[in-house]
Amino acid sequence: MELRIDPSVVAACRSLAARVARPVEEFIAGHSTVAVERSVLRLLGVDGVNAEEIPLPNLLVDSLSPEQRAQGVALAFGRALAETGLEPAALAEEIAAGRTTLAAYDATPAAAARGALAPHVERAMARIAGRREERRAALERAPQGEPPLLYVIVASGNIYEDRTAAVAAAEAGAQIIAVIRSTGQSLLDFVPYGPTTEGFGGTYATQANFAIMREALDVIGEKLGRYIMLTNYASGLCMPEIASMAALERLDMLLNDSMYGILFRDINMKRTFVDQHFSRMLNAYSGIIINTGEDNYLTTADAVEQAPAVLASQFINEEFAHRAGMPDRQIGLGDAYEIDPALQDGFLFQVAQAQLTRQIFPDAPLKYMPPTKHMTGDIFKGHLIDAMFNLTSVMTKQTIHLCGMLTEAIHTPFLGDRALAIENARYVMNTARHFGDEISFKPDGLIETRARDVLRDCRTLLEKVEARGLMDSIAAGVFADVKRPPDGGRGFDGVFARGEGYYNPFEEALRA
Amino acid sequence: MELRIDPSVVAACRSLAARVARPVEEFIAGHSTVAVERSVLRLLGVDGVNAEEIPLPNLLVDSLSPEQRAQGVALAFGRALAETGLEPAALAEEIAAGRTTLAAYDATPAAAARGALAPHVERAMARIAGRREERRAALERAPQGEPPLLYVIVASGNIYEDRTAAVAAAEAGAQIIAVIRSTGQSLLDFVPYGPTTEGFGGTYATQANFAIMREALDVIGEKLGRYIMLTNYASGLCMPEIASMAALERLDMLLNDSMYGILFRDINMKRTFVDQHFSRMLNAYSGIIINTGEDNYLTTADAVEQAPAVLASQFINEEFAHRAGMPDRQIGLGDAYEIDPALQDGFLFQVAQAQLTRQIFPDAPLKYMPPTKHMTGDIFKGHLIDAMFNLTSVMTKQTIHLCGMLTEAIHTPFLGDRALAIENARYVMNTARHFGDEISFKPDGLIETRARDVLRDCRTLLEKVEARGLMDSIAAGVFADVKRPPDGGRGFDGVFARGEGYYNPFEEALRA
Amino acid sequence: MNIGQSGLVKPYGDTLDDGKVQLSFTLPIEWSEAADEAARQLVAKMGFADVQVVEGRRIATGFSFFVVYGSSTQSIDASKIAAPSAKAHAMSMEEIDALLRDRLGRKVRVAGACIGTDAHTVGIDAILNMKGYKGDYGLERYQMFETFNLGSQVAVEEFVRIAKDRQIDALLASQVVTQKGSDVKNFTALVELLEAEDLRDQVVLICGGPRVTNLMAAEMGYDAGFGRGTLPSEVAGFIATRLAERVEKTRGQR
Amino acid sequence: MNIGQSGLVKPYGDTLDDGKVQLSFTLPIEWSEAADEAARQLVAKMGFADVQVVEGRRIATGFSFFVVYGSSTQSIDASKIAAPSAKAHAMSMEEIDALLRDRLGRKVRVAGACIGTDAHTVGIDAILNMKGYKGDYGLERYQMFETFNLGSQVAVEEFVRIAKDRQIDALLASQVVTQKGSDVKNFTALVELLEAEDLRDQVVLICGGPRVTNLMAAEMGYDAGFGRGTLPSEVAGFIATRLAERVEKTRGQR
Ligand code: B12
Ligand code: B12
């Protein structure tokens, strides 16, 4: 079922993406953010909150002087470690309790700081490597089953109800469980703490919640003889911190897009670019598959028109991921089934787009999002649109398959909705399992022509972006029709230039 | 989306079917049945019931002496017409009232009888031709819309509720309305009379009910600017009578299968063969499209195994229809989507079968039946199976598309079920309207191989039938695993040999 | 069971005891915003709280279709539901044959039919025919059953006559068409006729069909009822156990 | 309307007043035949007659899913439902602009936002943006509207401040997330704050979102509420009519 597309156009798009990313990479190399620094602390073992519920990593980073911050929190913290001889967690507690400050050790030489950090960095790296090895072994013992991998969300707001829902979904056939974050968490400039039981439209992403869910899924996975993957959301103001927590708690995937926060959450672009880079370095090392958010272009604007933008975003996400050291097998590029169900031959367009993505990114674990925007309260109709989506996915061999819910327009999924959604996917994917292998497209027909048009328009778009520069293009509203100024948006004050001697021990360790 | 099948095998099957039908045709030519005779009376204008609810056509035919009957009711009735000078309806009333008998006019010469019949025969033929012309004009004024033509059933048991349901369905997009008969009507050796409001699992087929429905559909069709077709069931003990009534009331289609009654209702085979022939002659002249019942093979046995039997039955039905003077465009051969939804790649097999039928019978208005057997009380799953059926139908360009109901396993359709079913078909057929045109099958792949296997096995089956003779084959259980002895089953006593001078004026008129 | 302290259960949406139920129905009124509101009030009158009309639309002149969610205020003590299954006698074909050989010492004579005007034989065939159902062999395949499959549209009188004439041990009646209660009517007619003919206690009387439950069977005076998805061995197991028990009892009485 | 003599309507399956309703729900119990029976009794307790559990199956350890049909015994007098639509002012863009030009003689200042933490701007954008919705132009395209689209996650305080600062005539608040009643909470907070600031009578106050109804809007103290499928011109028509009325009234008072 190959589309005959021009490989030279694909190659041109890739090299345009590289040229688009290069100047941004230079910016990234010269900057850090409060979130990157907080994640350094988290990796070192700093966790917990003070009496006002402020997470210690925030407390510590916010306590840095501008000069200290420019060198990275690690050096200041390392100095204190060296001088106090405390473990990182204990040191953080001391500082939180006001019994000492990071300012107190400025005179300590950088070398001592590095020395004091080294064993903790090593321990963190080993712990992450251990988690990665756990996953490898578990997958070997209890393979996941064949793709499209069925992915469902849980989102009750209460981690314990979510756990019930997740276990039930796994039993029903789900292969991946995503815990959706509470409304607005991506705009918080800190990560909440502890197990949580209240959230709106989702459950807070906290390290404790990660652990609760991981354990439950390990248990049910063992019972079912199928490893169940766990995923959550990174993109937002805390991308690198969530990436660290996910690494430590063996999440298997993370939503992580190089531009989502900018376009869809009005997060400052510099902040996002720096954050995504470090978070992806961590994801790469943790063996975590990232999921990019191209579906968002389609839910906010017309899906037929946005197709070239989706493809362009995929090229850019791929490029940024490569630059963070990520292999193709961890780059879960996004796409979605969002064409108006009333459009004649809309299904053909969807097949064209899905197959085009499959061919252009042959080794990427593509993430295919279900219809959402055109879902209505008519659950019967919704179930059918989901079925056509399921069919497209199995035909075009998508990898990560988000199961559409018949109640998409109504509420975050009920336990029964999830069972019906999984049943839908299983039925369609089984009855048409090899259909894609058994057909080919009419040469120069509707499907092939559509795919070529999208590819051509994507190239034009990337050329435009390359000519203007990525940051300016975003400012000019080239993507998703939204304009974001380079120094506007949330979290800009958390971006800073790396000073002379800036040190992030994990960056080094991860590059090694 | 052509399957590469061997045309010589198709040709072989056709000539086998011809050889299978020939000896049966000889039998048919030498026999008549009480149902054929009753339909002659109906066409002449005899209708109504006596005080005991016995229809006058039955009363009259049952009153014939064996000798009279062997000559056909027309002669006896014609003699009485000639002698009494009454109109047919009035004459029948006189006989019913006991004021005269058919036996009274035996002495009248046959020529006088023929003469007396002639104007009534002519009037009947003209009326049918008029009905046919009405349909032609209506379709020209308000075309039906493109196939697959959406066909739904109404079956409340009450003709007035059925009318409400039919009009609602037409508004929702239905192009054909079928009124399902009450349980067991096919085993009645008479046709009930008048409008009826009680039936089980369906509504009685009566001429009054036909007229009520026809009128309602003409009105709504006019309003919608789309001619709405009406259909009912002929096969059973009253095939030719229902064919006459349908001709007079401008039904557009009739379920009419050359073997259904034998296999699935234990009606005597000779009775059925004779009845189907005359009923199809009438259907041919009325411009009524017949629908054959191959779906029944699939609901009673395994659909994967029965595929060759379905194809064989289609060849036989085609042959019998041709012999009754029917053009291809009126031969609505049946097929159904009944493969177990749990079978891997079952969808591929369905596509293979549907496309095979489409290619072998390119001009037949194929009738595609929905999943029924594997439908369960899980209406959500059922809706999905129906969606895959709808997709198969539009891909393979079926003509008459029975909309599957999500509540198939539960109740005869509710008004709301029908709306959902039509919505399902419309959505799928629109979003994938030209998908079939845009793909081709892998040469020698699963789909093509399956189609070839079915065709090959059909030929083998027809060879077996031809070798044994059709009647003996049915007796031996070759079809649908049921054994029916040639002289067993219901209605055998209504079959008789045509005597010297047998006369059926409509047979002559229809042949002309 | 995920039940609260009380033992009472409620429908479960995404939180224990939230009571969430999905409803859909048609109302014979023209669609409008007021129709949505009528649907909402109607569902509230049915006793649901937090009623949300998530879909309401015209499906034909004078008819509107609705999808509604609400929270049921009702709950039920699931632990107190008495619905003994007739399928409790899980045995293999070999075990059943052995049981009958040991305890009864002769072949069991079974007659099955689709009674009344019902012509849906696939279900009863699935139980009786050699081939069976979903890989589970039918009664004809058992060494210790002699089966008579009378097919479809068998009048109740005919069925009872055959039971008498052929000295049937177990009668299996099937009903698939349920419209307007025709199934209950026919099933009831069968018991009544058997009682009138003093045959009721002579036979193991079983009914089946997709809408049959064991409870409903008991209420109608049957020994057992089997619903959707029944396997032949479940029926065979029931017959064998019941007959074996009768033999015990008769022995005990002597 | 296909209603009986009484004016009362019931759900319609295939016969007037048969009351047929489809339900589905999950129970937190392990599946068994007794679970089916529990589901049946539960639906009977909800007040339905002729309850049929047509599907019951295990969907996870300790959870079963059911599809049920029953006949509702409830009915409603649809003719007495008072749910005036806010969409009754069907006018074209040209007509609306003309009305405003004639009666108001100045541009109407409109501000819209997705309030609270809600970030679902597609709905309010559909009403405000030039492009509009389903071929119906948005308010920005009208000559007589000056619109301020404040985007998403606008705090109620911020919204009221802007209303004051920019002398807004009509406030449009959107809520798409409804979980745990967050929509009603935010909408109510907005009215209360407007009242506290003595601004309520100064503005035409409108809410919208997929679960909003005009009735609910009235109950919360809004001038109008617009639900799923709203077209911009319906909102524009309402604003224009309401403002024109106010002008009349003020004139009348003088
Ligand atoms: C196949 C079928 C037919 C075939 C029947 C062929 C045949 N020889 O049986 C044909 C095409 C002839 C047919 C005709 C009609 N059918 Co029909 N048919 C069906 C269908 C699609 C499947 C039934 C089936 O075979 N199921 C598979 C078997 C294996 O399941 P089962 O019957 O439930 O049996 C299992 C258990 O219930 C149990 N069991 C059953 N009986 C017994 C008995 C005993 C003693 C025991 C222990 C167990 C047991 O064991 C079985 C194995 O697990 C159903 C819809 C559906 N999907 O259910 C409609 C359906 C049953 N038919 C229906 C109707 C209305 C008719 C007609 C009346 C329509 C018409 N007017 O033409 C006719 C008339 C037939 C008549 N006189 O009865 C309706 C009944 C509505 C209702 N609830 O009353 C249904 C539900 C379709 C619908 N939605 O309208 N039908
Ligand atoms: C697109 C979408 C998103 C996009 C939003 C992008 C954007 N910029 O708006 C993204 C991906 C960002 C998103 C995120 C989330 N979403 Co969202 N999303 C949707 C989705 C698929 C479509 C909504 C939509 O755009 N509809 C199309 C518009 C045109 O329709 P509309 O909003 O109804 O608007 C019309 C009318 O209601 C009316 N109207 C609306 N507002 C107003 C205001 C006025 C004044 C007037 C007059 C009229 C009016 O006019 C419009 C035109 O007719 C729905 C599911 C669905 N199919 O409905 C879920 C949905 C709304 N989302 C949901 C959730 C939970 C979330 C998240 C919280 C999930 C998470 N934890 O990550 C986040 C958080 C966002 C937040 N902080 O609010 C839930 C809400 C559940 C509930 N009932 O509470 C839904 C129902 C999905 C689900 N089943 O879980 N989402």
Ligand SMILES: Cc1ncc(COP(=O)(O)O)c(C=O)c1O
């Ligand atoms: C890439 C990506 N990250 C994160 C999110 C969720 O972010 P938020 O918590 O802002 O809704 C999404 C949601 O669609 C996404 O696509």
Ligand SMILES: Cc1ncc(COP(=O)(O)O)c(C=O)c1O
């Ligand atoms: C060809 C044909 N005729 C008639 C019927 C209906 O006949 P009856 O009334 O016997 O159910 C069917 C039903 O499926 C059929 O396929």
